[in-house]
Amino acid sequence: MRLTTATSTVVLILLMLVAAPDRGAAETAAIQSSCPTPTEVKGFLTCADVDKAEAEGAVVYYGPDIERQIVAFLQKFNALFPKIDTKQYLREQTGRLYAKLNAERQAGTYLADVLALSDLAPAFDFIKKDGYVPYVSPQMAAYEPRFRSDPPGYYTWYTMVLAGIAYNTDVVSEAEAPKSWKDLLDPKWRGSINFKDSASGLQGAQWFMLRKLYGDQFWKDMAKQQPRALPSTVQQYERLINREDKIIGLAQYSTFLEFKAKGAPIAFVVPTEGLVGTAQFVGVVSKGPHPEAAKLFLDWFLSPLGQEIMSREFYHHSPRPDVAPPPGGKPISELNILFPDWNEYIKAHTQYVRAWNALSGLR
Amino acid sequence: MGARLHMQTVITAGVILVCAGLVLYPLFFLGQVALNTGDPTAWPPDQYGLDNFDGLFHSPGILLNTLHVSALATAMAIVIGFTMAWILARTDVPWRGTLESLMSLPYYVTPLVGALAWSALAAPNSGFLNQVWYAVGGVQPLFNINSPLGIAWVMALFEGSVAFVMISAAMKSMDPALEESSQVLGAGKFETMLRVTLPLVAPAVLGATIFVFAEMLGSFSAAAILGMPERFYVVTTAIWTLVIRFPPDFPLAAAMGISLFGVMLAMMYLYGRIMRATTYVTITGKAFRPRLMQMGWTRWLLFAVCVAYLVVAVFLPMLALLYVSLLKFATIFPKDIIWTLENYQTALNLGPVRSALGTSLLLGLLTATVGVLLMGLLSWIIYRSRTPGRGFLEYIVMFPQSVPRLVFGLGLLLGWVVMPIPVYGTIWLLLLAYLTVFMPLGVRTVSGVMVQLDKSVEECARVCGASWLYQLRTVTMPLLRPGLSAAWVLLFIASVREVGTSVLLVGPRTKVIGPAIISSWESSGLQLTAAMALIQVTIVFAALLVLLRVAGRMARIEGE
Numbered sequence: 001m002r003l004t005t006a007t008s009t010v011v012l013i014l015l016m017l018v019a020a021p022d023r024g025a026a027e028t029a030a031i032q033s034s035c036p037t038p039t040e041v042k043g044f045l046t047c048a049d050v051d052k053a054e055a056e057g058a059v060v061y062y063g064p065d066i067e068r069q070i071v072a073f074l075q076k077f078n079a080l081f082p083k084i085d086t087k088q089y090l091r092e093q094t095g096r097l098y099a100k101l102n103a104e105r106q107a108g109t110y111l112a113d114v115l116a117l118s119d120l121a122p123a124f125d126f127i128k129k130d131g132y133v134p135y136v137s138p139q140m141a142a143y144e145p146r147f148r149s150d151p152p153g154y155y156t157w158y159t160m161v162l163a164g165i166a167y168n169t170d171v172v173s174e175a176e177a178p179k180s181w182k183d184l185l186d187p188k189w190r191g192s193i194n195f196k197d198s199a200s201g202l203q204g205a206q207w208f209m210l211r212k213l214y215g216d217q218f219w220k221d222m223a224k225q226q227p228r229a230l231p232s233t234v235q236q237y238e239r240l241i242n243r244e245d246k247i248i249g250l251a252q253y254s255t256f257l258e259f260k261a262k263g264a265p266i267a268f269v270v271p272t273e274g275l276v277g278t279a280q281f282v283g284v285v286s287k288g289p290h291p292e293a294a295k296l297f298l299d300w301f302l303s304p305l306g307q308e309i310m311s312r313e314f315y316h317h318s319p320r321p322d323v324a325p326p327p328g329g330k331p332i333s334e335l336n337i338l339f340p341d342w343n344e345y346i347k348a349h350t351q352y353v354r355a356w357n358a359l360s361g362l363r
Numbered sequence: 364m365g366a367r368l369h370m371q372t373v374i375t376a377g378v379i380l381v382c383a384g385l386v387l388y389p390l391f392f393l394g395q396v397a398l399n400t401g402d403p404t405a406w407p408p409d410q411y412g413l414d415n416f417d418g419l420f421h422s423p424g425i426l427l428n429t430l431h432v433s434a435l436a437t438a439m440a441i442v443i444g445f446t447m448a449w450i451l452a453r454t455d456v457p458w459r460g461t462l463e464s465l466m467s468l469p470y471y472v473t474p475l476v477g478a479l480a481w482s483a484l485a486a487p488n489s490g491f492l493n494q495v496w497y498a499v500g501g502v503q504p505l506f507n508i509n510s511p512l513g514i515a516w517v518m519a520l521f522e523g524s525v526a527f528v529m530i531s532a533a534m535k536s537m538d539p540a541l542e543e544s545s546q547v548l549g550a551g552k553f554e555t556m557l558r559v560t561l562p563l564v565a566p567a568v569l570g571a572t573i574f575v576f577a578e579m580l581g582s583f584s585a586a587a588i589l590g591m592p593e594r595f596y597v598v599t600t601a602i603w604t605l606v607i608r609f610p611p612d613f614p615l616a617a618a619m620g621i622s623l624f625g626v627m628l629a630m631m632y633l634y635g636r637i638m639r640a641t642t643y644v645t646i647t648g649k650a651f652r653p654r655l656m657q658m659g660w661t662r663w664l665l666f667a668v669c670v671a672y673l674v675v676a677v678f679l680p681m682l683a684l685l686y687v688s689l690l691k692f693a694t695i696f697p698k699d700i701i702w703t704l705e706n707y708q709t710a711l712n713l714g715p716v717r718s719a720l721g722t723s724l725l726l727g728l729l730t731a732t733v734g735v736l737l738m739g740l741l742s743w744i745i746y747r748s749r750t751p752g753r754g755f756l757e758y759i760v761m762f763p764q765s766v767p768r769l770v771f772g773l774g775l776l777l778g779w780v781v782m783p784i785p786v787y788g789t790i791w792l793l794l795l796a797y798l799t800v801f802m803p804l805g806v807r808t809v810s811g812v813m814v815q816l817d818k819s820v821e822e823c824a825r826v827c828g829a830s831w832l833y834q835l836r837t838v839t840m841p842l843l844r845p846g847l848s849a850a851w852v853l854l855f856i857a858s859v860r861e862v863g864t865s866v867l868l869v870g871p872r873t874k875v876i877g878p879a880i881i882s883s884w885e886s887s888g889l890q891l892t893a894a895m896a897l898i899q900v901t902i903v904f905a906a907l908l909v910l911l912r913v914a915g916r917m918a919r920i921e922g923e
Binding site: 060062066067068071072075087088089090091092093094095096098099100102103104106107108109111112119121122125197198199226228229230231232234235238239242243244262263350353357360361362 | 425487591593596604605608609611709718783785786789872882883886888889891
C-alpha cells in the first residue's frame with residue numbers, strides 16, 4: 001500500500017512535470033475578456049465601442065520604441081480607422097517617459113491614452129497609483145500568463161526585447177570578437193564599448209542579470225572600461241557603424257536585424273551565457289482623454305494584425321505563438337534568454353539607476 | 364487727473380505683481396525642492412537640509428566641467444567677436460555691409476543644429492575632416508569635437524554672436540581720432556589695433572566677456588549633443604538627466620540649478636558694476652566722423668578671415684548636414700555609402716516636423732505679439748513713468764538674465780505640477796515661460812528706443828487732454844514703432860530657436876522644434892535628424908523673410 005502511495009506520488013509529480021508546459025495554455029484558455037461577447041471589426045476582436053471610439057476622434061500613445069517606427073505603426077492604425085487621429089504621441093526612453101507622464105498627472109493634465117514601457121519597475125509603481133485601467137482584451141487568450149500582468153488587464157507584453165553583443169565587421173574580426181559577456185571586460189575594448197543609459201529597462205535587465213551571474217565585481221570592472229551610455233538603440237548602432245565604437249555591450253537584436261537588412265557592416269553575437277531579455281508591454285491609462293479609442297487601439301495592437309507589423313516591419317519578437325519571428329531572426333524557441341526575476345529586479349531598481357549613472361560618468 | 368493717476372497706479376501695480384509672480388514663483392519652488400532631504404518625489408518636502416548641496420561639492424566634477432568648458436568657450440567667443448567687430452567696424456574691408464548682415468547667420472543656425480553638423484564634421488573617427496586627415500596619412504584624429512575644447516568651439520561659434528554685437532557697438536561709437544593719432548605717430552595698423560583700439564574698448568570687451576561667460580554657463584544644446592555620449596556632463600545636461608529618469612532626483616537637480624544660478628547671478632552683478640563704473644570717455648559731446656582705417660591690400664586678408672568664419676559657422680555645417688541627410692545610414696566610408704531621399708520623406712511624416720514646426724511658429728507669433736505689448740508697457744513704466752517701485756520693477760524684469768534657462772524650466776516644472784490648474788503639458792506654460800525668460804531681451808530692445816524719445820511729446824498729449832491709455836496708443840506706441848518691431852522680430856526668433864527652457868516642458872501636444880531635434884537625434888539617428896534640421900532651418904528662415912517683408916511693406920505704406 002505504501003509502495004502504491006509512493007508510486008502514485010511519483011506518477012503525480014511526473015504528470016505535473018509533463019503537464020507544466022500546458023498549464024499556461026490551460027490558464028490562457030480560461031481567461032475572460034472584459035466583455036462577454038467581443039465584436040469583430042476590421043479583422044480583429046474587440047470589446048471597445050467602435051462608434052464611441054471614432055467619436056472620440058483620437059488616441060494618444062506614449063512609448064519607448066524608435067520614433068519612426070511609432071509613427072509608421074500609428075499610421076497603420078489610422079489607415080484602418082481614419083476618424084481616429086494618431087498624430088499625437090510621445091517618444092522617450094522608458095525612465096524619461098514615465099517621469100514625464102507622472103509630472104503631467106501630478107499637475108492634473110491627462111494627455112496619454114495608451115502607455116508602453118520597457119521596464120517593470122515603473123509599471124508596478126503605476127499600478128500602485130491606479131494609473132492603468134484594468135482592461136482584459138479579447139486578444140489576451142493568445143498570451144501566456146508570464147506575458148501579462150497579474151491580475152491580467154493592466155499591461156500585456158507586446159514584444160520581447162532581446163540583447164546580445166554586436167561588433168563592426170570592418171574593425172573587429174570574428175575571431176577576436178567577444179564570445180561571452182565576460183569577454184567585454186578585456187582591456188582591449190577600453191573606451192570603445194557602448195551601452196544604453198539608465199532610463200532604459202533593457203539596460204536594467206542586463207545590469208541585474210550579469211550582477212546575478214558574476215556579482216558586483218563585474219560592473220566594477222566594467223567601469224574601468226569607461227563605457228558610454230547612450231539614449232537609444234539607434235544611436236548605439238550608428239556609433240558602431242561609424243567606427244566611433246567597436247563593440248555594443250548591450251546590442252538590441254531587433255535593431256541589429258533592421259540595420260543588417262539595410263546592409264550595415266555589423267555582426268551579432270549570442271553570448272555563451274545567453275541573451276538578456278526584457279519585456280515591452282502596453283496598457284490603457286486611466287483618466288485618458290480617449291478611453292474607448294484606447295481600448296480599440298490596444299486590441300488591434302495585441303491582435304495578430306498589430307503583432308505582425310511589429311514583427312515583420314520593426315523586427316521585434318512577438319510573445320504570440322501564432323506570429324512568425326522577424327525577418328532574418330531566429331525563433332524564440334532556439335534562443336537561450338536570461339529574464340530577471342521581476343520581483344527581485346524591482347527591489348533593486350533604485351540601486352540600478354544610481355549605479356548606472358555613476359558608471360556612465362554622471363557623478 | 365486723479366482718476367487717470369489712479370488708473371495708471373492700478374495698471375502699474377498689476378504689472379509689477381504679474382512680473383514678480385512670473386519670475387519669482389518658479390524660483391521659490393526651485394529653492395524649496397533643493398532643500399528637500401527627505402523623499403525626493405514628495406511635495407511639500409517632509410525634511411529640509413543642505414545635504415543636496417553638500418553632495419554636490421563633495422564630487423565637484425560636473426561643476427568643474429561646466430567652468431572649464433564655459434571658460435574655453437568664452438575665450439574663443441571673445442577672440443572671434445573682437446576680430447570680427449574690429450574688421451567690420453574699424454577697417455575698409457570689401458563688402459563690409461553684406462558681411463555685417465551675414466554675421467547674424469550663425470545665430471539663426473543655432474548651437475543645436477551647429478552641434479549636429481559639427482558632430483558629422485569632426486567626430487574623432489567618422490568626422491569628414493578627420494577622414495580627410497587620415498586619408499593624407501594622419502594616425503590620431505586631428506579634431507575631437509566631443510572633447511571639452513570641441514564643445515567649447517561649437518558654443519563659441521554659435522552662441523558667441525552676442526560678443527560680436529557688444530564689442531562692435533562699442534567700436535562704432537569710438538572716436539577715430541585716437542587711432543589716427545597713433546598712426547600719425549608711426550605705429551602700424553595692427554599695432555594701433557592692439558595698443559589703442561583694444562585698450563579703448565577694453566571695458567566693453569570685459570563686459571562682453573562676463574556676459575558671454577554667464578551665457579555659456581547656462582548653455583545646453585552643444586553640451587547635450589557632443590558631451591553626453593562621451594560621458595562629459597555639465598550642470599545643465601546633468602540636471603536634465605537627473606530629472607527625466609524614474610525615479611527622478613528633483614532635489615539634487617534643483618541644488619545644481621541653484622548653484623549655477625548663484626554663479627550666474629554673481630557674474631551679472633559684476634557685469635552691472637563694470638558697466639556702471641565705466642565711462643565711455645571716447646563718447647563725448649564733441650562731434651566726430653566715424654572713419655575707417657585704410658588697410659590697403661591686407662583688406663583682402665581680412666575679408667578672407669570673415670569668409671573663413673562664415674564657412675566654419677554656416678556653410679560647412681549646412682553642407683555636412685545636407686550630405687548626411689542623403690545617406691541611408693550614417694557612414695562616411697565610401698564602400699558603405701547608400702544614397703537615399705527616404706530621410707526627407709520620413710522626416711516629413713514625423714510628428715516633430717509636422718506638429719513641432721507649427722507649434723513653434725505659433726508660439727513665436729504669440730510670444731512676440733504678447734511680449735511686445737507687455738514689454739513695451741514695462742519699458743514705459745520703468746523708463747518714462749514716475750511710478751513708485753519702478754526701480755524694483757527694472758530689477759525684477761532683468762532678473763531672468765541671471766537664471767540659466769534650463770534651470771528656469773525646472774523651476775516652472777516643479778512649480779506648475781503642484782498647481783491645481785492644469786497648465787503643465789499645454790502650450791500656455793511654454794508661452795508663460797518664453798515671456799518670462801525673454802523679458803530682459805524685449806525690455807532692453809524697446810527701452811533702447813524709449814530713452815531717445817523726448818518726454819515733451821507725451822506731455823503735450825496729456826496737456827491736450829488725452830488719457831494715459833489714449834496717449835500710449837496714439838503718441839508713444841507710434842513713435843516707438845521701430846523699437847517695437849525690432850523687439851517683435853527678436854522675440855520671434857528667440858522663441859523659435861529656444862531649447863533650454865522648453866526641453867523639460869514639452870508634451871505630446873506641445874512639441875517644439877529644438878527639443879524635437881534632440882529627441883530625434885537620440886532615437887532616430889543623425890541622418891534623419893539632419894533632414895529634419897535642414898527642413899526646419901529652411902522653413903524658419905522662410906517665415907522670417909516673409910515677416911520682415913511684411914513689416915517692411917507695412918512701414919512703407921505708413922510712410923506714404
